[in-house]
Amino acid sequence: GAGVSQSPRYKVAKRGQDVALRCDPISGHVSLFWYQQALGQGPEFLTYFQNEAQLDKSGLPSDRFFAERPEGSVSTLKIQRTQQEDSAVYLCASSFPTLIRPGNTIYFGEGSWLTVV
Amino acid sequence: GQQLNQSPQSMFIQEGEDVSMNCTSSSIFNTWLWYKQDPGEGPVLLIALYKAGELTSNGRLTAQFGITRKDSFLNISASIPSDVGIYFCAGVREYGNKLVFGAGTILRVKS
Numbered sequence: 001g002a003g004v005s006q007s008p009r010y011k012v013a014k015r016g017q018d019v020a021l022r023c024d025p026i027s028g029h030v031s032l033f034w035y036q037q038a039l040g041q042g043p044e045f046l047t048y049f050q051n052e053a054q055l056d057k058s059g060l061p062s063d064r065f066f067a068e069r070p071e072g073s074v075s076t077l078k079i080q081r082t083q084q085e086d087s088a089v090y091l092c093a094s095s096f097p098t099l100i101r102p103g104n105t106i107y108f109g110e111g112s113w114l115t116v117v
Numbered sequence: 118g119q120q121l122n123q124s125p126q127s128m129f130i131q132e133g134e135d136v137s138m139n140c141t142s143s144s145i146f147n148t149w150l151w152y153k154q155d156p157g158e159g160p161v162l163l164i165a166l167y168k169a170g171e172l173t174s175n176g177r178l179t180a181q182f183g184i185t186r187k188d189s190f191l192n193i194s195a196s197i198p199s200d201v202g203i204y205f206c207a208g209v210r211e212y213g214n215k216l217v218f219g220a221g222t223i224l225r226v227k228s
Contacts, residue, residue, distance in 0.1 A: 040220075043218050045217070056214075091159055106162070108161070
C-alpha cells in the first residue's frame, strides 16, 4: 500500500483479555518499529525489527508484550492479559534503509487505539 | 520516559504570528526530526536534520540542528489555522535507529 497500515484502528478490551495489533509496513521497507503513546505524551519506543529479526526489544514494558514479524513484512504486536495501564495508542512505523540518513525517513501509521476497561 | 525536554508545553497564538519551540537533551543525537500529529493520526515528518549546525526550511517552517548536537528548534512563520496540532521533536543517537521523542508542544491558533 501507499502508507503504513494498522488494524484495528480502535480496540476496547476487557481487563485480562489478550489483544493482537497488526501492522502492514510500506512495501519493501526493511525496518519496522512499534511505539506506545500514552495520552498527552510523545511516542515511546517498544521494539525494532530488521526484516524478520527482532534486533531491539528493550522498550517492551513487560513479558506480557510480544511482537513478531515472521516473514519480514507484516508485524503483530500481542499483549496478553491486558491491564488498564496498557491503554494507549500503539504506533507502527517503517523505513527502507536500516539507518536514518539524508533522504531516508521513518513513516508512521495512524495507530491502533487500545482502551482496556 | 522521555529523554528530550521540549518547550513550551503549549502555545495559544494569534493567526499571523510566528511560533518558536525547542528541544534540549543532556545526550548527543546524530539526527533531529520534527513531527506534527493531528488528532487521531500518526506523526507526520515535517523536517529532518542530519548535521550539527544545519538549518533547513520547509515552506513556512525552519528548523536548526544545534551545534552541540544536544538541541534543536523549530520556527513557524505567519501561523495559519491549519498549523494547529501537536509538534514533537525526536532524536536518533549515533548508529541507532530508535527515535526518542519529546513530550510535544500543543499549538492552538486564534483566527
